[in-house]
Amino acid sequence: GESLNRRLLTRPLRPAAYLPVYSSDAAVRKAARQLGKDFPWLKTTPVLGDFSRPIELPRARARRVVYFPGSTIGNLDPEEAHAFLAMTRGQAGRMLVGVDLKKDANVLHAAYNDSRRVTAAFNLNLLARINQELGANFDLRRFAHYAFYNAAAGRIEMHLVSLARQTVQVGKHRFGFDQGESIHTENSYKYSVEGFRALAGRAGYAGKKVWTDRKGLFALHGLTAD
Numbered sequence: 001g002e003s004l005n006r007r008l009l010t011r012p013l014r015p016a017a018y019l020p021v022y023s024s025d026a027a028v029r030k031a032a033r034q035l036g037k038d039f040p041w042l043k044t045t046p047v048l049g050d051f052s053r054p055i056e057l058p059r060a061r062a063r064r065v066v067y068f069p070g071s072t073i074g075n076l077d078p079e080e081a082h083a084f085l086a087m088t089r090g091q092a093g094r095m096l097v098g099v100d101l102k103k104d105a106n107v108l109h110a111a112y113n114d115s116r117r118v119t120a121a122f123n124l125n126l127l128a129r130i131n132q133e134l135g136a137n138f139d140l141r142r143f144a145h146y147a148f149y150n151a152a153a154g155r156i157e158m159h160l161v162s163l164a165r166q167t168v169q170v171g172k173h174r175f176g177f178d179q180g181e182s183i184h185t186e187n188s189y190k191y192s193v194e195g196f197r198a199l200a201g202r203a204g205y206a207g208k209k210v211w212t213d214r215k216g217l218f219a220l221h222g223l224t225a226d
Helices: 002-013 025-038 078-089 105-112 118-134 193-202
Strands: 065-068 094-100 143-150 155-162 166-170 173-177 182-189 205-212 218-225
Touching: 078 094, 078 193, 094 193, 105 143, 105 155, 118 143, 118 155, 118 182, 193 205, 193 218
Parallel strands: 065 094
Antiparallel strands: 094 218, 143 155, 155 182, 166 173, 205 218
């Protein structure tokens, strides 16, 4: 996972310092502690912040490289992804960005509709969190996970479909659902190598290098500010 990726990058690159950025204080401190155990020589400075907004980073003499792991950038629509890259260009001259590649629609469908229903549980957990944090009364048994590839938009869409006509209370508000009506919970955009390079180019980055797995499912882009 992400922890393994950090170790694999840190060992050969031997950065002067590592600044993990998380929106959760507990998560950022956990990441810093784990990396400190693995690499005692590495100066680690946790930063609490939201990557969608400008972040104040400590001043550094060394060249900064931003690592945006996984395929999180796919959860932003292309306009948001462009804005994020343009904003980050002011923080660092180089980036490593993970991108999920466009591929056979059947492969994508199987990944988001896995037989163990891991993705379904992840999607339905959104309603559980709304119940816990916003005082709602969603009955998770009355909603079903639904995910499909929207080829025209180049994205996986995740929905939660109401299985019956029902009314849900969220705090002081009431929301009615018809049977078959859905809540659009998440998008996951997929890019071709050329398509993402063009997006990064519009944000002021040149795509100098790209690495892909043998099956061409995933790409890691090395970007350099123009």
